[in-house]
Structures are given as C-alpha cells and as structure tokens.
Amino acid sequence: MNQFLTETLPGLFNYWIVIGLMMIGFYTVIAHDNLVKKLIGLTVFQSAVFILYISMGFIHGSTAPIIIDGDPVYAHPLPQVLILTAIVVGVSTTALGLALIVRINEAYGSIEEDDVLAADMATSEGEEAREEARSEQAEAAEGHAATGADDGAEAHESRPA
Amino acid sequence: MITAFFNQMPVLVVVVPLLAAPLCVLAHRAFAAWLIYCLASWLAFAMAFLLFVEAKIAGEVSYAVGNWAPPFGIELVIDTYSALVLLLVTGVAAVTGPYARKSIASEIAIEREYLVFALMLLCLAGLIGITVTGDAFNLFVFLEISSLSSYALIAMGPKRRALLSSFQYLIMGTVGGTFLLIGIGLIFMMTGTLNMADLADRLPEVYATRTVQAGLAFIVVGLSLKAALMPAHIWLPNAYTYAPSAISAFIAATATKVAVYALFRFVFTVFGVGYAFGTLPLGIVLLALAAVSMIAGSLASIFQTDVKRLLAWSSVAQMGYIVAGFALATPAGVSAGLVHLLNHGLIKGALFMAVGAMVWRVRASSINDLAGLGRAMPLTSAAFVIGGLSLIGVPATAGFISKWALMSALFDAQHYGVMALLLVASLLSIIYVGRVIEALYFRPLPDDVSHHKHGEAPLGMQVATWTLIAVNIVIGVHATPELEAAARAAASLVGGAP
Amino acid sequence: MSDWLGHAMASPALVLMLGAALIACLPRWLHGVWLLVIPAAALALLWQLPMGLHGQIGLFGFDLTTLRVDGLSRIWATIFLIGSFLTGLYALHVDDRIQHVSALVYAGAAVGAVLAGDLVTLFIYWEATAIASVFLIWASRTIKAHIVGLRYLVIQVISGLLLMMGTIIHYHATGSIAFDHLGLATPGGWLIFVAFGIKAAFPLLHNWVQDAYPEATVSGTVILSIYTTKLAIYSLARGYAGTEALITIGAVMTIFPIFFAVIENDLRRVLAYSLNNQLGFMVVGIGIGTPLALNGAAAHAFAHILYKGLLFMSMGAVLHRVGTIKASELGGLYKSMPWTAAFCIVGSMSISAFPLFSGFVTKSMILTAAAENHHWIAWLALLVASAGVLDHSGIKVPFFSFFHHDAGFRVREAPLNMLLAMGATAALCIGIGVYPAPLYAILPFDVEYSPYTSTHVINQLQLLMFAALAFVVLFRSGLYPPEVRGLNLDSDWLYRRLLPAIGRGIRDSVAALRARIVAGLGQLAGLAGHWLTDAFGTNGAAARTWTTGVMLLWVTALLAAYLLLYY
C-alpha cells in the first residue's frame, strides 16, 4: 500500500494527468449545451489522448529524436509522428466545428444545443400535423368498420377509372 | 508499364481520388469538377474490380508504401474481405457520379458545387483507404479523412437543420475517432507495432493484460459509434435526412458499412476471434445490441413522416442485421453479415437515390409530399418499389439472399430468439416500405400539380438508380459469386472451410 | 445463365410475369389484347410441357426444380391460367396499369408456386403472390383499403416467413428441400403446415379473407378469390395428404362460416365467407387422402374457382353499376341487369351443387370419399354445410340483389366484357356439370367415378329442396336475418324453431365472444400503440433527436459496460 502511494501513483503521474484531462474534456462535452464549450471540451479530450501517446514514447533521460553526435537515448519518435498527424486531424475538426457553429448561429440565432433542437422541433410539428390528420381520418374509417359488420358504403367505392 | 500499373493498384486506388480532390478545387467549375469526380471514381472502381480478381487469385495482395518493408512501413493489404467492401464503396461512388450532377445542382449553389465533388472524392479516398490499409493508425487517419469530409458534405444540405445534424455527427464522430485512437494507442503500447498482421502475431503474448482488454473496448465502442450501432446511433437519422440527396445515397451506402468493416477487421484480424469472442464476451454483447437495433430501428422507422428519415432509421435496423451476422463469429454468420453489408449498401443506395430523384422533383421529402408520384414518375417509383422489396427481403432480390443467409446462420448457431426478432423486424419493414408505396401509387396527386408537369427525373439520376436496382436483381437471382466470395472472406477471418 | 434462359422460355409462370412487364411498358390501348393473349399463351405452353421435372437451376447454393408437371400440379396450373384469362376479360375495361400488372404477376406467381418442385421455389413464389396481390387491394385507393391491405400483407408475409423458417428447419433436418409429402412428424413440418394453414384460411386463421377480399377493387376481388387460398389447398394436397387433423379442420371450416354468412350484409363478404366454407370441403378431401378424395379436392378446386369467380364477377358487376353491394340497399335489379342476374343464378346453382351444375359433380366426389372411408361426422358436417351454402350463397346472394323488393336502381346492364367473362364462366360451370368427363380426365388419379347415379341425384335434390324450403319458411316468417344495416338481433324467436335457433345461438355466442376478444385486443393494441408512439414516434423518446450530451452518455455507458465485462 505504502509502495503504491509513494512509487506507483506518482510514477504514473503522466497517466493520471491524461485521465484527468480526458474526464474534464468528456464531461464538458456531455454537460454543456453551448456548442463552443462542447468543442472546447472535445479539444481537451483529444489533447489528453495526444499526451497519452507522447508520454508513452518517452524514456527517462532521453533526448528528442534528432540525430546528433554521440550515442544518446532517443525518445520513441513514432508516437510523436503519429500524434502530429492526429493533431492535424484535431485541428481540422475544430475548424470545421467552429465553422458550423458560426453558421448555426446565423441560422438559428443561438448556439445553445437545446434551443436549436427546440427550434427544430417547432418546425417539424407543422409537418407532423398534416400526417396526424391523415392517420386520424384513417382511424375513424377503421373505427367505423369495427362498430358493425355492416359498415359504410364509402369504403366500397371502386374506381375503374 | 502495364505490370507496373497492376503492381501499383493497391495504392493508386487511394491516390487517384485523393489527388482528384485538389484537381477539383483547382478546376473550380462545377462541370469540370463533376467530370473529374466521374473519371476518378470510375477509375477507382475499375481498379477495385481488378484488385478483387487479384485477391481472389492470390488470396492476399500486399503493398509496401515507400518501399519500406512491413511492419516498419505502412502496408496496404487487400484480401477478399477488404476487396468486397472496396468494390461496394467504389461501385456506389461510381454510380453516384452520374446521379450527382443534377441532384447537387438542384440543392447547392453553383459556385460551391466543385467543393461538393472535391469533398466526395476525399471522402471516397478515406473510405477506400480504410479498406485497403493494413496499418492500424493509418486506418484511423483514413477514417477521420472520410468522416471530416462527410461532416462538411452533410452540412451543405439545403435545410438549416443540416447544420446541427452535421455538428452532432461531428461531435459523435470525433469522440468515436478519439476512442479508436486511444484503443490503438493502448495496443501499440503493449506491442510496439501498428501493422495489423504484426499486431495479430504479438498480441497473444499480452492478451491477459488490462491494457489490451481496455484497448479492445475502446476500439469496439469507437467504431460502433461510427457504424451507428445502438445505442450510439442517434446521430445517423438526422445526418442522412438533411444531407443533400446524392450525399445521403453515397454515405448511407458506404460510410457505416466501412465502419463495420473496420470494426470486424480489428476484432477478427487483429485481436483474433478466440480472444474477442471466447475469452471476452464480445459476441453476446454485440448480438444483444444488434437485436435491439433491429427492432427499435424498425419501430422508429414506421412512425417517420419523412421518407429519408424513414430510410435512415431502417438503416439503423439493418445495421443490426449485419452486426448480428458478424457477431455469431461462425463462418456462416460472418459470411451472412458480409453479404448483408454489401447488399444493404446496394439497397439503401438505390432507395436513397430513388427518393432523391423524387425530392429533386417535388423539393420535399415527407411521405405526404410524395403522394401520387407513382403516376408522375413511374420509373423512379418502380425503382423504389423494387428497392423496397429488396429491403424487405423478397425473393429474387438481393435482400432475400442476405436474409436467407442470416436466418440459416442464426439457426445453425441456435440463436432462435434473434431469429424470431429478425422475422419481426422484417415484418415491420413491410409496414414502413408499404406506407411509402401506398403514398406513391394509391393517393391522388396533390392539387397543386405544377411540379408534376415535367415528369421523370433526369436521365443521369435514372441510370444511376436503375444500375443499383439491376445489381440488386442480378444478385437476387444469381448470388453464387457473391456468396462464394463472402464465404472465402469469412474463412480467412474466422477460419473454417470456404 | 443459359439454364435461366431455358427456364424462362419454358415456365408458364415466367411467361405471365414477363407479360406483366410488357403491360407495364405498353401504351394503355394495347393492354386489352395482352391481358387475353398472355394467359392463353401460358396455357398453351403448360400443355406443351411433358410430364416430369424441368427447369432445374442453381440458386444460392440450392438446386431448384422450378417446374414439376404432374397430374396434381397441372390441373391447378390449368385452372389458374383459365382463371387468369377470364379475369383478364372481366377487367378489360379497367384503365389501371397497376391492377393489370399485379394481376398478371399474381397469377404468374400462383402458377409458379403450383409448379414448384421444391420448397425454396415454392417460398419464392409464395411471397410473390402475397406482394402482387396486395396491390389489388390498395388499388381501391381508399384509406380503409390501405390499412386492410397492410394487414393482409403482414398476415401473408407471416405465412411466408413461417414457410421459410420451416423450410430451413426441414432442410437442416433432412438435407432435402424437395416439396413432397411433408407430414406433421417434424417441427419443420408443423411450421410449414401453419404457413399453408394461414393461406388456406383455417378456422381462426381465416379472418384475413373476409377482411381483405371485400375491400379490393371490382375485378381485384375476383382475382383474389382465385389464387391464394387454392394455392394453399394445392400445397396441402401435396404435402399433407391423408393427415387426419385436416378432416376435423375441414369440417369446422365448412360449418362455421355459414352463421356469419347468413347475417352478413355486404354481399361480397357473404361470398368471402362461403369461400371459406367451400375450402373446407377441399380440406376434408385432402384429409381423407384417398385417390378419390384427392381427385375430389382437385376437381372441386377447379369447379370452385369458376363458380366462385362467377359469383364475385356478378356482384362486382352490380357494384360497378350501382355503387353499393349492401343487401339492404339492393333489390329488383333483374329488370336492369337481366344477364348478370342469370349468370349469378348459374353461379349460385353451381355452388349449391344442383345436378347438372359443376358443384354437383365435384362435391359429390368428396362426400362419397368421406362416406367410403366411414368419416361419418365429417360427412354429416359436409351435408349440413351443403344445405347452408344454398341458404347463404345459393339463394341469399341472387335473391337480395336481383329480386326481393325493388330498391329503385335503374342502371345499365354490365359492360360487354364483363358479360362475356361471366358468360364464358357460366358456360364452363354448366359444361362441367353436364359433361364432366374432360375434367375427370385431367384429374391427378385414375379413378372411375360417376356422379349421376340416381342416389346421388335424389339425395342432393332432397337436400336442396329442404334447404330451399327452410329459406322460404324462415324468410316468410321474418326469421331469416333481414337485410338490415345494423346487427339487430331479435331474440324473441330464439327458442321457437330448433335448427335456426341453434344456429343463431352459436352465431350469437361466437359473435359476442369475437366482439369481446376484438374489443380486448383493440384495447391492448391501443395501449401498445400509445406506448409505441410515445417511444418511437417522430418526437418519441427513442426516436427524437437527442442532444449530443445524451448520446455521449449512452456511449459512455456502453464503454463502461464493456470495460466492466472485461474486468
């Protein structure tokens, strides 16, 4: 237990940072309605992953993977290269997300997700009303049929057009 | 020169669309961009077909990018599994070309059209990249390329709701991608390699570690998100509904399918079927989720008032079918899942195209707006009917083949409950397809018939839709090649005689 | 692919379907010719085919036998094609591409199913009949027809799915997909039995017939009445001949529809009930399973398609001209539509099995077979049912529509093509009744049988006379359920006369029970519907757009679940 507290826990401090950042980012994405904050959360979340990669390639006392004289210990270059790519992806995502937010703001006048959804819901209700009217009509026809074996003649129109 | 071309095909199939995209941007004209798209996608399709044949003969085609031998360099690997999905992706892309010209023109301002084609090419390049790559990290990058371009494509939809749909997709997709990244990082940490074949060799030594277990969990969840498997599916209906019609058709037929491909590439090839399905209870979880997807997706579909949304929800249900097949992890099950993956891509592509043609005509996509179009647009409506029948799984269509294969596989695996649910889901599919067909054929045209004067959709849209329909029927009546290829792929994934 | 081409050339089913495709493309004024030419060509082709198995093709790993021509399948295919020709003639005036196309596809599918040599082919055509036929209901273009059509389609497809599951199970159990005698020994056999039973409208599985057929178009109902149920009868004859359970099922089928038919006001629905009752005869015949009984079932199916088609045609003509088919609103039409009335009477005499009409020469085969094999209860049931048929179909239908009190409709006679179709059908009905030898010659088994023995004739006439007398007495005394719109059941008379009273008692209790069940189911369905709408409606909890937060929460839950499972 003591060893866990004194060695293991601080020895893995990089992972604790990663996990902490990850949770902060993820929580922000989940809990905030503001789209910009969501995006910020997403970026934090991604950054945590970048750090995870970088720190796993790091070796104690190593140098950056640049060819120099002597025989130093290099950090593993591959994760860094990978993360460079991942950063590019992340930046693209952020840029695209921000562009979308700008346009959402222009279209809806709000960047709160629930407001935007509510606005959408309001527009869709008009569409739904028409459909509902039709299905009610249909239910009425059904109800009529169920009340007696001798239902209305209107259902028997035939249309040899 | 010719042999050189053949040797380079694995990379060219990615590079051609990838380089065609900036050419589109340079061209800056809608028509020129469209032409570039068509040429690139057709070329890609031709190469995909040749690769399929090559993979069939050789079993596996490998290519070292930059001549760095794997596992150090990036390796492209094409086996039958990837070749089949590659064929679907490039095929749908090739068909979307003729379709997109008029459809895009009607929904997107002319000065932005070239961008649509550039983005579609990027998306295509990403999707192709996912299927051909043999490198785990490379797969992530291609996945993000395709995802990013599809976010942008969806955001170009004509309604403002496209914006939020795209944003939600962006958030969910990025989280999924990041999960995948975490998962890849974790297994990289344990093995020090990113090459899939190499990973498969080295992972067994560290199977027992938590890191690898967590890695599998992250990868599965991340790719489930991209594949819109329940309960991570809610981004899908909106994204497909509000995207421009041509984009809906293209993405619906390919994007989630490729994500499923990637999911099971990881599960079967990298982790190994024994580990994922034996040691860890992945199979039963996926099967349960698939079963819920089938029923809930179909039920939601029944209630939709918008045809595109209806189809999108049915995609959620159909993803359930596909995953149910794969999750059996038997040769028959995987082959059935793969067959349905391909067939459903063709079916949904055709259906979205047919609906897109109707949207092109009436500028709306609710069921009520399509009333009476059976008379005004007989060919398009007929295409929708055939596609719908295929979706239901009526004999002599592709849908039947996969339904039959799935039922047989489920029966063999003695999952009678799932079998029954699949039956229920296909009954529900009759209802939602029936609703649309009834509206098309048996309701009068609305009074303001001005838009019906012009009749059918443009030739390009017709040709594209009917091409997919024709493939559906051909597969329906002559499925042996597809079934054989799928059996080969399944055998290479989970063992067993092809 | 060449075997495909060969198959396409040789199969009457595909001839019909290709013809349908042709009609879908041709201009409207050419439809008429093709509606007649295509079935005729298919019929000619059918009789060109030698007996045996043809059209072997490979389809997704199975070796299918798409054409099996033997005695049993050929008589069914023949009558289906004759029916297709006659309904084509009947529907000649209809200007509705959808109806023509679906009618031909439907007929083609039914013929294909009958000629199918294996279960997979059967299933493929089985589904095709379901899908093609629903368009004939939807073609009424009413909201009710839409709903009814969906209901019909779902039931039909359930039957198809059961068949598919049964086939898969049967295949796994036996390694064979051949469509021969199946029997009830295996679970696969049971599933297939239920699948056939749904389409054959077994008791309690029968409601779709009365639900859907009267909602179709004028010609659609005629077409519907021909194929689906008779296809099921064929399948039963092929797969379950001699299954004892069928005798009981058949006997019940012959009896119970009578009570509903007598009180029904919609004359097409009356005919739908009597369709059920006639199917019972055939099912009994199959249950008995002797060559004579199977011959009887086949012959009765043949004759039944003609006379039931004729009845539906005449009622369709009335509906076409008058616009209603309610017994309570009709009457006295014989003045305006004399030909239709005459043809209707021919049909009702046939269904009532008057000597010299087609029903007589076929129904008596089944009765004789029942008697020969000492199935006395079934025999009695059939006898009672024969009397009942006269009451509801034989007398009620023509009487209320063409005679009775004059409802005041002065309409024109039915269109010429309808009259021609009815005339041809009526001629066939009489022809078979007078000279049954050609029909007997194409029956599946060689059996010497002569319907016109004096016992037969006298028995039948006695039976019919008494039944007619009963109708007259009941009607005069006001006891016969009057042709009213509502269900005013007057129970004063309930105990005065025994036979009708029992009938009415059974009918009442069945009706009440049914009403209660329907109401209960309706409530349940309502609750379920509300729950489903709440959950899956466009704004329902499961189907509306969630915020990304909620979506991610689910994803997190999923991830947690995986991690916990692996832990």
Place this chain on the structure above:
Amino acid sequence: MREHTVLRIVSQLVIAPMLLYALYVQFHGEYSPGGGFQAGVILATAIILYGLIFGVEAAREAVPPTLLRVGAAGGLLIYGGTGVATILLGGNFLDYDRLFDHGGQHYGLIIIELGVGITVASVMIAIFYVFAGRGRQDDPDSDEDHGSADDYDADDVS
C-alpha cells in the same frame, strides 16, 4: 487596431523574420524539429498577424483567396504528384530513392514537406479570412473554407 502605433511598428518588424523563420523550419525539417506542418502554421501566423493589425482587406490584397485555393490544392498535388512520380519511375508510391540517384530520401522529403507547408499555410489563412470576414460582409466564396479545411488533413503519412 491600426491606430496602435506600437503594435504596428512591432509587427512590421516581426513579420518579415517570421516569414524567414517559416522558411527555415520548412527546409530543415528533415534534420531538426520542424517540417511542412510547423512551417505552414508559422507562415500563416505571419499573414494572420498582418491581417489582424492592418485589416483583413489588406491581407486579402497581399494574399488573395484565389491564391489560397490554388495553394491548398497545389500543395496536396505536389505531395501526391511526388508519389505518382515515384511510381512512374518504377518504384512504389513515395519511394523517394527513385527520384534522384543520390539522396533521394532527402530531396524527396523536402519536396513532400514543401507541399504540406503550402497546403497548411493556405488553409490556415483561408480559415482566418472566413472567420474574420463573417458578419462584416457576405462574400460568396466564404464557404470555401469548408472544403479546404478538410483538404489538409490529407497529409497524413508524415
């Protein structure tokens, strides 16, 4: 901001070295930390700074959007074109050794990184233009960034 003399003077002083530094980072990428991506960002930062201080209009004049479009696409084409060139020379995709007799890896990498740098810089500046231009005027090609923003994640095989 044009009134802030200090900012103006400082940025006038700083921008030129920034551009130079970008070039340094660009062409030393294969030995030392750096490469196309970093160089592109630094280059873009210089232009963006210019835009911030002297106005987007001025920046647009200096670096017109059309140039950015061509740059974003062209950079990618340089990258891919190199790969195609290696194929045409009989090697595998991006097999730099085929390009030159000696130091193929070296020069190949430089060319590739140049492509990446151009693309990244163009896209960065384009994004800046679009966001800065929002709300002030409604320029029709403002949505261009949508596409090109994604264009540059294609430089994946770094």
